[in-house]
Amino acid sequence: xxxxxxxxxxxxxxxxxxxxxxxxxxxxxxxxxxxxxxxxxxxxxxxxxxxxxxxxxxxxxxxxxxxxxxxxxxxxxxxxxxxxxxxxxxxxxxxxxxxxxxxxxxxxxxxxxxxxxxxxxxxxxxxxxxxxxxxxxxxxxxxxxxxxxxxxxxxxxxxxxxxxxxxxxxxxxxxxxxxxxxxxxxxxxxxxxxxxxxxxxxxxxxxxxxxxxxxxxxxxxxxxxxxxxxxxxxxxxxxxxxxxxxxxxxxxxxxxxxxxxxxxxxxxxxxxxxxxxxxxxxxxxxxxxxxxxxxxxxxxxxxxxxxxxxxxxxxxxxxxxxxxxxxxxxxxxxxxxxxxxxxxxxxxxxxxxxxxxxxxxxxxxxxxxxxxxxxxxxxxxx
Amino acid sequence: xxxxxxxxxxxxxxxxxxxxxxxxxxxxxxxxxxxxxxxxxxxxxxxxxxxxxxxxxxxxxxxxxxxxxxxxxxxxxxxxxxxxxxxxxxxxxxxxxxxxxxxxxxxxxxxxxxxxxxxxxxxxxxxxxxxxxxxxxxxxxxxxxxxxxxxxxxxxxxxxxxxxxxxxxxxxxxxxxxxxxxxxxxxxxxxxxxxxxxxxxxxxxxxxxxxxxxxxxxxxxxxxxxxxxxxxxxxxxxxxxxxxxxxxxxxxxxxxxxxxxxxxxxxxxxxxxxxxxxxxxxxxxxxxxxxxxxxxxxxxxxxxxxxxxxxxxxxxxxxxxxxxxxxxxxxxxxxxxxxxxxxxxxxxxxxxxxxxxxxxxxxxxxxxxxxxxxxxxxxxxx
Numbered sequence: 001x002x003x004x005x006x007x008x009x010x011x012x013x014x015x016x017x018x019x020x021x022x023x024x025x026x027x028x029x030x031x032x033x034x035x036x037x038x039x040x041x042x043x044x045x046x047x048x049x050x051x052x053x054x055x056x057x058x059x060x061x062x063x064x065x066x067x068x069x070x071x072x073x074x075x076x077x078x079x080x081x082x083x084x085x086x087x088x089x090x091x092x093x094x095x096x097x098x099x100x101x102x103x104x105x106x107x108x109x110x111x112x113x114x115x116x117x118x119x120x121x122x123x124x125x126x127x128x129x130x131x132x133x134x135x136x137x138x139x140x141x142x143x144x145x146x147x148x149x150x151x152x153x154x155x156x157x158x159x160x161x162x163x164x165x166x167x168x169x170x171x172x173x174x175x176x177x178x179x180x181x182x183x184x185x186x187x188x189x190x191x192x193x194x195x196x197x198x199x200x201x202x203x204x205x206x207x208x209x210x211x212x213x214x215x216x217x218x219x220x221x222x223x224x225x226x227x228x229x230x231x232x233x234x235x236x237x238x239x240x241x242x243x244x245x246x247x248x249x250x251x252x253x254x255x256x257x258x259x260x261x262x263x264x265x266x267x268x269x270x271x272x273x274x275x276x277x278x279x280x281x282x283x284x285x286x287x288x289x290x291x292x293x294x295x296x297x298x299x300x301x302x303x304x305x306x307x308x309x310x311x312x313x314x315x316x317x318x319x320x321x322x323x324x325x326x327x328x329x330x331x332x333x334x335x336x337x338x339x340x341x342x343x344x345x346x347x348x349x350x351x352x353x354x355x356x357x358x359x360x361x362x363x364x365x366x367x368x369x370x371x372x373x374x375x376x377x378x379x380x381x382x
Numbered sequence: 383x384x385x386x387x388x389x390x391x392x393x394x395x396x397x398x399x400x401x402x403x404x405x406x407x408x409x410x411x412x413x414x415x416x417x418x419x420x421x422x423x424x425x426x427x428x429x430x431x432x433x434x435x436x437x438x439x440x441x442x443x444x445x446x447x448x449x450x451x452x453x454x455x456x457x458x459x460x461x462x463x464x465x466x467x468x469x470x471x472x473x474x475x476x477x478x479x480x481x482x483x484x485x486x487x488x489x490x491x492x493x494x495x496x497x498x499x500x501x502x503x504x505x506x507x508x509x510x511x512x513x514x515x516x517x518x519x520x521x522x523x524x525x526x527x528x529x530x531x532x533x534x535x536x537x538x539x540x541x542x543x544x545x546x547x548x549x550x551x552x553x554x555x556x557x558x559x560x561x562x563x564x565x566x567x568x569x570x571x572x573x574x575x576x577x578x579x580x581x582x583x584x585x586x587x588x589x590x591x592x593x594x595x596x597x598x599x600x601x602x603x604x605x606x607x608x609x610x611x612x613x614x615x616x617x618x619x620x621x622x623x624x625x626x627x628x629x630x631x632x633x634x635x636x637x638x639x640x641x642x643x644x645x646x647x648x649x650x651x652x653x654x655x656x657x658x659x660x661x662x663x664x665x666x667x668x669x670x671x672x673x674x675x676x677x678x679x680x681x682x683x684x685x686x687x688x689x690x691x692x693x694x695x696x697x698x699x700x701x702x703x704x705x706x707x708x709x710x711x712x713x714x715x716x717x718x719x720x721x722x723x724x725x726x727x728x729x730x731x732x733x734x735x736x737x738x739x740x741x742x743x744x745x746x747x748x749x750x751x752x753x754x755x756x757x758x759x760x761x762x763x764x
Contacts, residue, residue: 001482021512044619053435057515059507060464063621063637063754067628073640075619076755077470080460082442088459092474098481100383101617125441130403133439235483237426237457239445246449255445258455372445373458 001098004232006379007225008037008215009341014329015179017209022056022112023068029211029334030069030108037215037225043102045069045076048089048109049333054122056115065108082126083282085109086336087366087375090214091235097216108213109338111331119207123332126369128243140204140283142244142370144196147285149251151198153300156288158198160303162189164284165202165326167312172323174353177338179208179329203284208329212337214344222382228348233361234378236263242372253371256293260365263376264295269361271295274378276346276356277317278339280367281324287311290365291319294376313354321346321354336366340377347381383480386614388761389607390419390597391723396711397561399591404438404494405450411593411716412451412490419597419607425484427451427458430471430491431715436504438497447490464508465664467491468718469748469757472596473617479598490595491720493713501589505714508751510625522586522665524626524752526578529667531633533580535682538670540580542685544571546666547584547708549694554705556735559720561590561711585666590711594719596726604764610730615743616760618645624754635753638675642747645758646677651743653677656699656760658728658738660721662749663706669693672747673701676758695736703728703736718748722759729763 010032012025020028026047034040047065052058062076081088086109093107113119124133127142150156166186172178184202192201215225222229238258244250264270277296281287288302296317297305305311311319322328322342325335343362345351360381367374392414394407402410408429416422429447434440444458463470468491475489495501506515509524532538548568554560566584574583597607604611620640626632646652659678663669670684678699679687687693693701704710704724707717725744727733742763749756 051435051441053433053504053507054441056511057507058511059433059436059462060509060624060751060754062463063751064510064624066621067623072623073620073637076621077474077619078462079474080441080462081444092459092461092477095474095477095481095483098483099477101477101480122435125435125439127442128446129438129440237459238455239448239458241449241454242442242446255455369442369445372442 002100003219004094004097004216005219005222005229006214006344007217007222007229008033008039009344010036011177011212011338011341012210013177014208014210014331016114022052022058022110023064025209025211026065026108026110027068029213030106033213033215039104039215039225042071042074042104042106044096044105045074046089046093046107047078048085048336049078050080050082050085050111051122051125054125055117056112081373082368083332084336084366084368084373084375085333090336090340090377091237091375093216094232094235097218103217103221105216106213107216107337109334109336110211111333112209113207113331114209131243140196140199143283143285144199146250147198150285153251156303158190159186160307161203161284162186163306164287165189167306168281168320168324168326171313171321171354172327175323175328178323178327179206180327199283205282205325205330208331210329210331210334212334212341214337214340229382230344230347231380231382232377233380234263234266236260236266236376239373240371242369244370253289253293255371255374256290256365256367259374259376260294263378267378273361274363275359276321276362277319278322278342278364279319280365281320281326282330294365318356321356339364339366343379347379384482385601386476386479386598387601387604387611388596388726389599389604389611390415390421391726392418393559393594393720393723394592395559396590396592396713398496404434404440404492405446407591407593408447408490408492409450411595412488415595415597421486421597421607424453424456424486424488426478426487427456428471428475428489429460430467430718431460432462432464432467432493433504433507436507437499438494463755464750465714466718466748466750466755466757467715472718472722472759473619473757475598476614476617479600485599485603487598488595489598489719491716491718492593493715494591495589495713496591513625522578522581525665525667526581527626528632529580532667535633538685540572541568542689543585543666544568545688546669547571549688550663550702550706550708553695553703553736554709557705557710560705560709561588562709581665587664587707587712590713592711592713592716594716594723596719596722611764612726612729613762613764614759615762616645616648618642618648618758621755622753624751626752635671635675637753637756638672638747638749641756641758642676645760649760655743656745657741658703658744659701660704660724660746661701662747663702663708664712676747700738703738721746721748725761729761
């Protein structure tokens with residue numbers, strides 16, 4: 001594989017962006033990434049998006065977005081893996097550049113969730129329709145079952161779940177792009193209403209609009225575009241059964257584990273060498289399960305890690321310095337790209353108040369459904 | 383780019399397959415492709431699908447289909463470009479193998495359209511929602527406008543349109559996988575009811591269920607799997623504005639033209655060297671426009687080519703020997719892969735009664751929306 005770098009990044013603020021349409025947000029993020037790299041021509045575009053069909057009755061985002069950039073003609077493809085659509089856009093764009101077929105490729109993600117659709121109903125299409133969604137399961141319900149299984153097996157408590165929320169809001173309060181720029185306390189989390197027991201409102205990521213984009217090129221051309229490119233050291237992906245009931249251990253996200261194993265092998269680094277990580281905390285229990293499956297935290301100790309400050313800024317392995325999905329927001333198709341941008345910012349020393357000192361290697365992990373698909377990228381400072 | 387071959391193919395019959403679910407059809411096609419190649423392990427899966435969300439409320443097809451094959455764990459991604467989703471699946475799978483990241487990759491397409499959804503409404507999501515679909519435009523309406531523009535500019539007649547249908551039904555009658563295995567006459571076409579003037583029922587491809595799959599590997603490993611691999615000589619893609627009204631000339635499909643130019647350049651062959659072609663005849667006017675944009679037929683003479691027998695089996699350049707979308711059926715996400723299978727069969731000498739004698743180079747062209755995205759692959763016998 002030809003080596004590939006990220007040479008530009010751009011994203012919208014995440015939130016309820018009622019003044020911006022799907023194409024408005026995409027163009028804002030994509031043009032910011034192009035400007036960041038001083039680039040004006042693209043060989044191809046990948047658009048990560050979960051369900052613009054469900055949310056705003058729009059499929060076929062490739063040509064729509066190429067046109068919105070004033071680049072009609074450029075090959076443009078939408079890729080989807082539910083909430084991991086952004087991570088998959090980065091992966092497919094990587095392969096196109098790595099193959100030598102193209103040089104300058106945009107990997108972007110976008111989702112417009114606040115335009116009137118029944119969000120819970122649309123998101124449920126990421127679960128198994130025939131064995132889960134049809135019977136009324138929702139994603140808070142699925143992750144509540146994962147939380148119960150983790151509590152039973154490892155003694156994780158409701159307070160542990162709250163600690164993840166508190167940490168991520170503390171990080172997100174420092175992020176100008178975050179949907180919720182405010183801290184919360186453990187007491188506030190534990191006093192918020194139940195959504196699906198044991199998960200409370202403040203254990204759940206919000207419904208968000210937003211877009212994010214990164215520009216890729218061959219590593220040997222990176223300096224044409226930026227003084228501080230970021231090298232893509234590895235991309236790992238794995239799937240698991242779509243239906244939660246078909247997994248051996250609902251408290252262990254096997255697709256996350258396998259995707260990480262593949263990425264570590266490709267990069268030639270181990271979890272101990274990761275200095276900063278963005279992981280998929282769609283619910284606070286998800287961060288606990290993901291940090292364990294990634295090997296960043298010992299199995300069964302994800303709750304303890306949040307409680308002890310291990311995964312906070314200044315801790316042993318800072319996780320979700322952006323605020324994570326919980327505080328930064330979760331426009332589902334955009335999330336995987338926004339994670340990569342946070343890691344790029346950390347490696348470029350551009351993370352401001354959230355900077356992890358001298359970060360050289362970072363990881364981002366993006367997940368679909370109840371963990372049925374997972375994509376891990378490992379990025380490195382050059 | 384590393385050279386890549388197709389070493390196995392498989393597909394379901396196309397039609398109203400009321401006994402088969404989305405995953406049933408996918409598994410049938412994919413397992414047939416694996417069996418054809420004698421393969422049992424995959425490195426990755428690409429699933430081309432336009433809108434399982436709209437048709438059967440199921441997104442996240444990657445892990446669902448990996449699991450349906452008994453291969454849970456394998457990286458699996460859905461790609462979408464409306465009715466060009468199959469072509470895009472082949473293209474993205476090609477890049478993954480060409481990059482060296484993976485060796486054995488399945489490119490498949492599937493669509494379940496007859497399960498009760500409002501098909502016209504779902505398909506309209508391939509048009510521009512804000513400027514077209516919201517205001518009531520349908521795809522028969524869009525292609526009727528393209529037909530009117532072509533008639534006005536080039537003198538194409540309703541009888542020319544009918545000749546395309548008659549030819550493709552004659553071909554499809556020879557195809558055991560086709561939805562409509564029967565011939566029709568010009569008189570029958572011209573007596574069928576108007577759907578959107580000047581397009582009549584028999585100018586329109588049907589609503590279909592179906593799946594198709596091809597297995598890719600590096601060219602230098604192809605002989606491990608089959609005696610007669612097919613080499614992928616080129617992949618070209620292009621977009622145009624999503625909304626028809628934004629195009630300079632609605633009768634000329636510029637995305638098709640550009641995607642073909644890119645593919646011809648990559649393969650180092652010209653349109654005169656193509657011996658057999660599958661093109662995207664979602665409506666009979668589309669075949670006329672596509673053959674012209676591909677350079678297979680002189681501009682403005684697409685109607686004449688059908689009338690004269692130039693594009694029929696036994697003619698100068700046989701087009702849609704499979705029966706095309708019109709007679710074989712058009713399960714939208716599967717179509718691009720089914721086209722590639724027909725060309726593989728022709729190059730392998732396995733097309734039975736539809737065989738084009740001694741075909742060495744073939745082309746398949748798959749299109750999304752009213753021509754806003756187009757993917758061209760050129761395949762060669764080894």
